[in-house]
Amino acid sequence: MSAVPPLEPALRLAVTLLHSYWVLQDPVDQLSVARLRAAGRDLGLAEVTDPLGEPELPPLRELRDRLYAVFAAPDPAARVTRLNEVLAQVSAGTAVESAPDGTLRLTPLPRPGPVGPFAALVTGALARAAAAGGPDRFGVCAADPCRAPYLDRTRAGRQRYCCEPCNNRAASAAYRSRSRRG
Template sequence: MDVNGYRSDGVGAAVALVNFWTVDNASPDAPPVTVEALRELLAPFSFLTRDLRAPEVAQLAEWGTELRGIFAADELEAAVGLANGMLERVAMRPRLVDHGYGLHVHYAPSGVPFAERVRINTAIGLANLLAEHGIERSGVCAADRCERVYADTSRNGRRRYCSEACANRANVAAHRARKRAASSVAD
Protein backbone atom coordinates (compact mmCIF):
# COMPACT_ATOMS: atom_id res chain seq x y z
CA MET A 1 0.00 0.00 0.00
CA ASP A 2 1.56 3.27 -1.13
CA VAL A 3 0.16 5.96 1.14
CA ASN A 4 3.11 8.34 1.05
CA GLY A 5 3.93 8.68 -2.65
CA TYR A 6 2.30 10.48 -5.55
CA ARG A 7 0.01 7.50 -6.12
CA SER A 8 -1.64 8.07 -2.76
CA ASP A 9 -5.31 8.74 -2.31
CA GLY A 10 -4.53 12.38 -1.53
CA VAL A 11 -3.53 13.11 -5.13
CA GLY A 12 -6.59 11.36 -6.55
CA ALA A 13 -8.85 13.17 -4.11
CA ALA A 14 -7.24 16.50 -5.06
CA VAL A 15 -7.95 15.86 -8.76
CA ALA A 16 -11.52 14.81 -7.97
CA LEU A 17 -12.18 17.87 -5.78
CA VAL A 18 -10.75 20.33 -8.28
CA ASN A 19 -12.76 18.91 -11.17
CA PHE A 20 -15.90 18.61 -9.06
CA TRP A 21 -15.85 22.20 -7.81
CA THR A 22 -14.18 24.11 -10.64
CA VAL A 23 -15.63 22.30 -13.67
CA ASP A 24 -18.58 20.02 -12.89
CA ASN A 25 -20.29 22.34 -10.39
CA ALA A 26 -18.80 25.70 -11.37
CA SER A 27 -21.88 27.01 -13.16
CA PRO A 28 -24.20 29.27 -11.20
CA ASP A 29 -27.00 27.08 -12.60
CA ALA A 30 -25.55 23.91 -11.03
CA PRO A 31 -27.80 22.38 -8.39
CA PRO A 32 -26.62 22.65 -4.78
CA VAL A 33 -24.08 20.02 -3.85
CA THR A 34 -25.36 17.50 -1.34
CA VAL A 35 -23.39 15.80 1.40
CA GLU A 36 -24.23 12.48 -0.26
CA ALA A 37 -22.78 13.61 -3.63
CA LEU A 38 -19.55 14.65 -1.93
CA ARG A 39 -19.39 11.39 0.03
CA GLU A 40 -19.76 9.48 -3.24
CA LEU A 41 -17.02 11.58 -4.86
CA LEU A 42 -14.51 10.99 -2.03
CA ALA A 43 -15.31 7.37 -1.12
CA PRO A 44 -12.89 5.85 -3.68
CA PHE A 45 -9.99 7.66 -2.00
CA SER A 46 -10.09 5.79 1.33
CA PHE A 47 -11.77 8.50 3.39
CA LEU A 48 -14.31 7.60 6.06
CA THR A 49 -16.95 9.63 4.25
CA ARG A 50 -19.64 8.93 6.83
CA ASP A 51 -17.85 11.57 8.94
CA LEU A 52 -18.60 14.35 6.41
CA ARG A 53 -21.05 16.93 7.76
CA ALA A 54 -23.08 19.52 5.86
CA PRO A 55 -21.13 22.58 7.16
CA GLU A 56 -17.93 21.08 5.70
CA VAL A 57 -19.25 21.12 2.11
CA ALA A 58 -18.44 24.83 1.72
CA GLN A 59 -14.98 24.31 3.23
CA LEU A 60 -14.24 21.58 0.69
CA ALA A 61 -15.54 23.76 -2.15
CA GLU A 62 -13.11 26.51 -1.17
CA TRP A 63 -10.26 24.00 -0.82
CA GLY A 64 -10.98 22.40 -4.21
CA THR A 65 -10.90 25.80 -5.86
CA GLU A 66 -7.61 26.62 -4.15
CA LEU A 67 -6.02 23.29 -5.11
CA ARG A 68 -6.59 24.13 -8.78
CA GLY A 69 -3.76 26.66 -8.61
CA ILE A 70 -1.19 23.89 -8.17
CA PHE A 71 -2.42 22.06 -11.28
CA ALA A 72 -2.60 25.28 -13.31
CA ALA A 73 0.87 26.53 -12.31
CA ASP A 74 3.22 27.05 -15.26
CA GLU A 75 6.35 27.13 -13.13
CA LEU A 76 7.55 24.85 -10.36
CA GLU A 77 8.27 27.75 -8.02
CA ALA A 78 4.67 28.93 -8.23
CA ALA A 79 3.31 25.44 -7.55
CA VAL A 80 5.72 24.97 -4.64
CA GLY A 81 4.71 28.32 -3.17
CA LEU A 82 1.02 27.39 -3.33
CA ALA A 83 1.67 23.93 -1.86
CA ASN A 84 3.78 25.36 0.95
CA GLY A 85 1.05 27.87 1.75
CA MET A 86 -1.46 25.06 2.02
CA LEU A 87 0.86 22.91 4.12
CA GLU A 88 1.34 25.81 6.53
CA ARG A 89 -2.41 26.04 7.08
CA VAL A 90 -3.10 22.40 7.87
CA ALA A 91 -2.46 20.86 11.27
CA MET A 92 -0.41 17.74 10.64
CA ARG A 93 0.67 15.33 13.33
CA PRO A 94 2.08 12.31 11.48
CA ARG A 95 1.84 9.03 13.30
CA LEU A 96 2.13 5.35 12.51
CA VAL A 97 -1.10 3.36 12.70
CA ASP A 98 -2.30 -0.12 11.89
CA HIS A 99 -6.03 -0.67 11.72
CA GLY A 100 -6.12 -3.75 9.56
CA TYR A 101 -4.32 -2.39 6.48
CA GLY A 102 -0.76 -2.80 7.70
CA LEU A 103 1.42 -0.23 9.36
CA HIS A 104 1.22 3.14 7.59
CA VAL A 105 1.43 6.88 8.21
CA HIS A 106 -1.57 9.03 9.03
CA TYR A 107 -0.90 12.74 8.69
CA ALA A 108 -4.04 14.01 10.39
CA PRO A 109 -4.22 14.18 14.15
CA SER A 110 -6.74 11.82 15.67
CA GLY A 111 -10.25 13.23 15.88
CA VAL A 112 -9.96 16.15 13.44
CA PRO A 113 -13.05 16.99 11.37
CA PHE A 114 -13.50 15.31 8.00
CA ALA A 115 -12.77 18.42 5.91
CA GLU A 116 -9.46 18.90 7.71
CA ARG A 117 -8.47 15.27 7.01
CA VAL A 118 -9.18 15.85 3.32
CA ARG A 119 -7.21 19.10 3.36
CA ILE A 120 -4.23 17.43 5.04
CA ASN A 121 -4.18 14.40 2.74
CA THR A 122 -4.57 16.39 -0.47
CA ALA A 123 -1.92 18.91 0.58
CA ILE A 124 0.63 16.24 1.49
CA GLY A 125 -0.22 14.19 -1.61
CA LEU A 126 0.37 17.12 -3.94
CA ALA A 127 3.51 18.11 -2.02
CA ASN A 128 4.88 14.59 -2.54
CA LEU A 129 3.95 14.72 -6.23
CA LEU A 130 5.80 18.03 -6.64
CA ALA A 131 8.81 16.80 -4.67
CA GLU A 132 9.10 13.61 -6.72
CA HIS A 133 8.21 14.90 -10.20
CA GLY A 134 7.90 18.68 -10.25
CA ILE A 135 5.00 19.97 -12.33
CA GLU A 136 5.59 17.46 -15.13
CA ARG A 137 3.06 14.96 -13.75
CA SER A 138 0.07 17.24 -13.29
CA GLY A 139 -1.77 19.96 -15.11
CA VAL A 140 -4.88 21.13 -16.91
CA CYS A 141 -6.12 18.91 -19.73
CA ALA A 142 -4.49 19.73 -23.10
CA ALA A 143 -7.74 19.15 -25.02
CA ASP A 144 -9.44 22.21 -26.49
CA ARG A 145 -12.19 23.59 -24.26
CA CYS A 146 -11.51 21.12 -21.43
CA GLU A 147 -10.71 22.63 -18.05
CA ARG A 148 -10.41 19.41 -16.03
CA VAL A 149 -7.12 18.67 -14.23
CA TYR A 150 -5.13 15.45 -14.05
CA ALA A 151 -2.27 13.87 -12.13
CA ASP A 152 -0.19 11.28 -13.95
CA THR A 153 0.58 8.16 -11.94
CA SER A 154 1.69 6.06 -14.91
CA ARG A 155 5.15 4.61 -15.25
CA ASN A 156 6.15 6.71 -18.25
CA GLY A 157 4.63 10.00 -17.04
CA ARG A 158 3.53 11.37 -20.40
CA ARG A 159 -0.10 12.11 -19.71
CA ARG A 160 -1.48 15.46 -20.93
CA TYR A 161 -5.22 14.80 -20.87
CA CYS A 162 -7.74 14.35 -18.07
CA SER A 163 -9.21 11.20 -19.63
CA GLU A 164 -8.98 8.73 -22.49
CA ALA A 165 -12.00 10.44 -24.05
CA CYS A 166 -10.23 13.81 -24.24
CA ALA A 167 -7.04 12.18 -25.54
CA ASN A 168 -8.99 10.34 -28.24
CA ARG A 169 -10.91 13.47 -29.29
CA ALA A 170 -7.67 15.47 -29.51
CA ASN A 171 -5.93 12.73 -31.51
CA VAL A 172 -8.84 12.43 -33.95
CA ALA A 173 -8.97 16.23 -34.37
CA ALA A 174 -5.21 16.34 -35.03
CA HIS A 175 -5.48 13.48 -37.53
CA ARG A 176 -8.30 15.24 -39.39
CA ALA A 177 -6.37 18.51 -39.42
CA ARG A 178 -3.32 16.75 -40.90
CA LYS A 179 -5.55 15.11 -43.53
CA ARG A 180 -7.12 18.48 -44.47
CA ALA A 181 -3.69 20.09 -44.68
CA ALA A 182 -2.34 17.28 -46.87
CA SER A 183 -5.34 17.40 -49.22
CA SER A 184 -5.11 21.20 -49.58
CA VAL A 185 -1.40 20.91 -50.48
CA ALA A 186 -2.22 18.22 -53.07
CA ASP A 187 -4.87 20.44 -54.72
Protein backbone atom coordinates in the same frame (compact mmCIF):
# COMPACT_ATOMS: atom_id res chain seq x y z
CA MET B 1 12.55 9.97 -15.41
CA SER B 2 10.69 10.47 -12.14
CA ALA B 3 8.94 7.79 -10.11
CA VAL B 4 5.21 7.13 -10.59
CA PRO B 5 3.46 8.34 -7.42
CA PRO B 6 1.57 5.49 -5.70
CA LEU B 7 -2.21 5.79 -5.87
CA GLU B 8 -2.98 5.76 -2.15
CA PRO B 9 -6.63 6.03 -0.99
CA ALA B 10 -6.15 9.63 0.19
CA LEU B 11 -4.88 10.55 -3.28
CA ARG B 12 -7.99 8.99 -4.82
CA LEU B 13 -10.09 11.08 -2.44
CA ALA B 14 -8.22 14.21 -3.58
CA VAL B 15 -8.99 13.28 -7.19
CA THR B 16 -12.68 12.79 -6.30
CA LEU B 17 -12.77 16.32 -4.89
CA LEU B 18 -10.93 17.80 -7.88
CA HIS B 19 -13.04 15.98 -10.47
CA SER B 20 -16.32 17.06 -8.86
CA TYR B 21 -15.95 20.17 -11.02
CA TRP B 22 -15.65 19.65 -14.77
CA VAL B 23 -16.83 21.94 -17.58
CA LEU B 24 -17.80 18.92 -19.71
CA GLN B 25 -20.34 17.57 -17.20
CA ASP B 26 -23.84 18.81 -16.46
CA PRO B 27 -24.09 20.38 -13.97
CA VAL B 28 -20.44 21.40 -14.00
CA ASP B 29 -20.20 21.37 -10.20
CA GLN B 30 -21.20 17.98 -8.79
CA LEU B 31 -19.67 18.38 -5.35
CA SER B 32 -22.01 17.04 -2.69
CA VAL B 33 -21.83 15.65 0.81
CA ALA B 34 -23.29 12.35 -0.45
CA ARG B 35 -20.62 12.02 -3.14
CA LEU B 36 -17.74 12.68 -0.75
CA ARG B 37 -19.12 10.36 1.93
CA ALA B 38 -19.63 7.58 -0.61
CA ALA B 39 -16.04 8.00 -1.84
CA GLY B 40 -14.78 8.03 1.75
CA ARG B 41 -16.60 4.79 2.56
CA ASP B 42 -15.30 3.11 -0.63
CA LEU B 43 -11.74 4.15 0.18
CA GLY B 44 -11.81 3.28 3.88
CA LEU B 45 -11.59 6.96 4.82
CA ALA B 46 -15.08 7.43 6.26
CA GLU B 47 -13.61 8.97 9.42
CA VAL B 48 -12.67 12.12 7.47
CA THR B 49 -15.72 12.25 5.15
CA ASP B 50 -18.53 11.34 7.59
CA PRO B 51 -18.15 14.58 9.62
CA LEU B 52 -18.71 16.65 6.45
CA GLY B 53 -22.14 18.28 6.08
CA GLU B 54 -23.83 20.95 3.94
CA PRO B 55 -22.18 23.85 5.84
CA GLU B 56 -18.80 22.45 4.77
CA LEU B 57 -19.50 22.68 1.03
CA PRO B 58 -18.35 26.33 0.63
CA PRO B 59 -14.98 25.72 2.34
CA LEU B 60 -14.60 22.47 0.38
CA ARG B 61 -15.17 24.36 -2.89
CA GLU B 62 -12.55 26.86 -1.79
CA LEU B 63 -10.12 24.03 -1.04
CA ARG B 64 -10.89 22.50 -4.46
CA ASP B 65 -10.13 25.85 -6.15
CA ARG B 66 -6.84 26.22 -4.29
CA LEU B 67 -5.81 22.66 -5.15
CA TYR B 68 -6.80 23.15 -8.78
CA ALA B 69 -4.52 26.18 -8.86
CA VAL B 70 -1.62 23.85 -7.98
CA PHE B 71 -2.28 21.81 -11.14
CA ALA B 72 -2.92 24.89 -13.28
CA ALA B 73 0.21 26.78 -12.19
CA PRO B 74 2.41 27.73 -15.17
CA ASP B 75 5.55 25.81 -14.19
CA PRO B 76 6.82 23.22 -11.67
CA ALA B 77 8.27 25.84 -9.29
CA ALA B 78 4.93 27.70 -9.18
CA ARG B 79 3.14 24.39 -8.50
CA VAL B 80 5.36 23.78 -5.48
CA THR B 81 4.78 27.33 -4.25
CA ARG B 82 1.00 26.97 -4.51
CA LEU B 83 1.05 23.53 -2.91
CA ASN B 84 3.03 24.94 0.00
CA GLU B 85 0.49 27.74 0.36
CA VAL B 86 -2.36 25.23 0.65
CA LEU B 87 -0.33 23.07 3.05
CA ALA B 88 0.27 26.08 5.28
CA GLN B 89 -3.46 26.87 5.27
CA VAL B 90 -4.67 23.36 6.08
CA SER B 91 -2.04 22.13 8.50
CA ALA B 92 -1.37 22.71 12.17
CA GLY B 93 2.13 21.27 11.94
CA THR B 94 3.67 18.14 10.47
CA ALA B 95 3.96 14.65 11.94
CA VAL B 96 5.56 11.35 11.04
CA GLU B 97 2.91 8.63 10.88
CA SER B 98 2.73 4.95 9.94
CA ALA B 99 1.46 4.46 6.41
CA PRO B 100 -0.87 1.50 5.71
CA ASP B 101 2.10 -0.40 4.20
CA GLY B 102 4.04 -0.07 7.46
CA THR B 103 6.51 2.57 6.28
CA LEU B 104 6.71 6.01 7.88
CA ARG B 105 5.61 9.12 6.06
CA LEU B 106 5.24 12.84 6.65
CA THR B 107 1.72 14.09 7.06
CA PRO B 108 0.16 17.47 7.86
CA LEU B 109 -1.70 17.64 11.19
CA PRO B 110 -5.29 18.83 10.70
CA ARG B 111 -6.67 22.13 11.87
CA PRO B 112 -9.82 21.93 14.03
CA GLY B 113 -13.30 21.81 12.45
CA PRO B 114 -15.12 19.27 10.28
CA VAL B 115 -13.20 20.19 7.10
CA GLY B 116 -9.84 20.06 8.93
CA PRO B 117 -9.05 16.32 8.75
CA PHE B 118 -10.32 16.06 5.16
CA ALA B 119 -8.32 19.08 3.98
CA ALA B 120 -5.13 17.89 5.70
CA LEU B 121 -5.55 14.35 4.35
CA VAL B 122 -6.08 15.22 0.68
CA THR B 123 -3.48 17.99 0.65
CA GLY B 124 -0.97 15.70 2.37
CA ALA B 125 -1.61 13.03 -0.27
CA LEU B 126 -0.96 15.53 -3.08
CA ALA B 127 2.18 16.73 -1.33
CA ARG B 128 3.49 13.16 -1.08
CA ALA B 129 2.64 12.58 -4.75
CA ALA B 130 4.61 15.73 -5.64
CA ALA B 131 7.53 14.61 -3.49
CA ALA B 132 7.51 11.11 -5.04
CA GLY B 133 6.91 11.98 -8.68
CA GLY B 134 7.95 15.61 -9.01
CA PRO B 135 5.78 18.66 -9.68
CA ASP B 136 5.90 18.18 -13.45
CA ARG B 137 3.47 15.28 -13.00
CA PHE B 138 0.75 17.78 -12.06
CA GLY B 139 -1.06 19.33 -14.98
CA VAL B 140 -4.33 20.35 -16.58
CA CYS B 141 -5.75 18.73 -19.70
CA ALA B 142 -4.49 20.39 -22.89
CA ALA B 143 -7.91 19.87 -24.53
CA ASP B 144 -10.05 22.99 -24.77
CA PRO B 145 -12.42 23.57 -22.97
CA CYS B 146 -11.71 20.53 -20.74
CA ARG B 147 -8.79 21.79 -18.60
CA ALA B 148 -9.42 19.01 -16.06
CA PRO B 149 -6.59 18.51 -13.59
CA TYR B 150 -4.61 15.27 -13.82
CA LEU B 151 -1.80 13.63 -11.94
CA ASP B 152 0.42 11.96 -14.51
CA ARG B 153 0.97 8.38 -13.39
CA THR B 154 2.34 7.12 -16.70
CA ARG B 155 5.81 5.64 -16.66
CA ALA B 156 7.20 8.16 -19.15
CA GLY B 157 5.56 11.13 -17.42
CA ARG B 158 4.55 12.91 -20.64
CA GLN B 159 0.77 12.97 -20.22
CA ARG B 160 -1.00 16.02 -21.71
CA TYR B 161 -4.68 15.04 -21.56
CA CYS B 162 -6.87 14.07 -18.63
CA CYS B 163 -8.35 10.99 -20.25
CA GLU B 164 -8.44 8.77 -23.31
CA PRO B 165 -11.48 10.55 -24.91
CA CYS B 166 -9.73 13.97 -24.66
CA ASN B 167 -6.56 12.46 -26.12
CA ASN B 168 -8.53 10.92 -29.00
CA ARG B 169 -10.51 14.11 -29.70
CA ALA B 170 -7.28 16.13 -29.83
CA ALA B 171 -5.60 13.53 -32.06
CA SER B 172 -8.47 13.51 -34.56
CA ALA B 173 -8.68 17.34 -34.54
CA ALA B 174 -4.94 17.47 -35.32
CA TYR B 175 -5.45 14.89 -38.07
CA ARG B 176 -8.31 16.91 -39.59
CA SER B 177 -6.28 20.11 -39.58
CA ARG B 178 -3.34 18.29 -41.19
CA SER B 179 -5.58 16.85 -43.92
CA ARG B 180 -7.13 20.28 -44.57
CA ARG B 181 -3.69 21.76 -45.03
CA GLY B 182 -2.75 18.57 -46.97
